[in-house]
Amino acid sequence: MQTLNLAEKLSQFKAHWSPHQIAIVDDMQVLLAKIKDEFVWHKHDDEDELFQVLKGTLIMRFRESEQIVKEGEIIVVPKGVEHCPTTKDGKEVHILLFEKLTTKHTGDVQAELTKTQYPKL
């Protein structure tokens, strides 16, 4: 029952597109990530995925549209929906993710950026 300081946890790593696990809530996990430029188009067939922007602006691309998600905003990507998280102008963005422990980093896609394990902070 420790208090988790998000800024302090974020200060412990630098790599982009490398989620770090800070907590587990039942069968879900809280991840922190620093992201920059474009990720990988993918979907999660069986899991929803929540993104909360802690710093900067996330552009969540979908096949037919995109959503701009600013600091203090949340977006939930429903299961089965292809998405590609992106940032603009080479800016680093800090996000919190809330998702099942079973959710794979790049879903049904295997890519150079794919992580199969998340370090714990």
Added chain:
Amino acid sequence: MQTLNLAEKLSQFKAHWSPHQIAIVDDMQVLLAKIKDEFVWHKHDDEDELFQVLKGTLIMRFRESEQIVKEGEIIVVPKGVEHCPTTKDGKEVHILLFEKLTTKHTGDVQAELTKTQYPKL
């Protein structure tokens, strides 16, 4: 796949200890609440509960200790652990909760403050 602005959602209600549901992620829900003074001692036998402080300082009391949770910090209360969320000096605190759809507001306790349904925003 709408973007949810936490400040805008919080501006839509005033009542204390009245969680409002802003999103569902699989079998869990995201709630926003404004809290002030002391809640009710209770526990959730089967569900963990995540609290994220968006504004102010939450004092999470446990039977043998307490944790101070400031803006930008998170605490996860494990299932089965008695807790009593509190604020100090009559200050209003804004929190985000992440918990199962089955989690009862005051767990195993029925109290005057107990809500059996959460309005959706």
